[in-house]
Amino acid sequence: MDPNDLAKAFVEHYYSTFDSNRAALGNLYQEGSMLTFEGIKTQGSQNIVAKLTSLPFQQCHHTITTIDCQHSGPAGGMIVVVSGNLQLAGEQHALKFGQMFHLMPTPQGSFYVFNDIFRLNYG
């Protein structure tokens, strides 16, 4: 699969899951996975899902502006950098965000998120 197509498919899957059933994102992380969300570090699938499901908003919708990807080295990983808008229910203006995923291959031929760094870009 072309890396750009893979990155696009991952991004679509990630944010559609985030916007519809955030708890299901746990399947995309493993025990060694790290999330830095607005500067707060969390490690491990369970803790990451706990963090994501405890964010102070319920309904939201991500819209993607840019996706960039590169191979990350001989281990077969891939870096995906996303920019976009996050619309929270009841808010007039969307928030701009940037997010970086480092995907690593699984023995089953799929990928999981090893590194995840999220930041809102304040205007």
Add this chain to the structure above:
Amino acid sequence: MDPNDLAKAFVEHYYSTFDSNRAALGNLYQEGSMLTFEGIKTQGSQNIVAKLTSLPFQQCHHTITTIDCQHSGPAGGMIVVVSGNLQLAGEQHALKFGQMFHLMPTPQGSFYVFNDIFRLNYG
């Protein structure tokens, strides 16, 4: 060295070099290094420096807003994600940018940039 201190030192070195002598950034990349600058991919130290020095502005100044870092895996790499402002000479308003570096260790105990993804964040 603490990873956060290392990331901060790298970021300060990178942008002060960018703002004072862009051609010297070549020392931070190697032949396998990749740069995606506003969606345009370039590979290898020489090509990356050629891209950076041919950008359509001369004097500029980067100001850093956030730095996040995580270990990238067993190979000893580190992911550094930066957000900040880029002020171009003669322009009234600074441009917001986001940049991701994947640093890999050298045999000499230093680091080089393996992955580099840069995007302006348009308001």
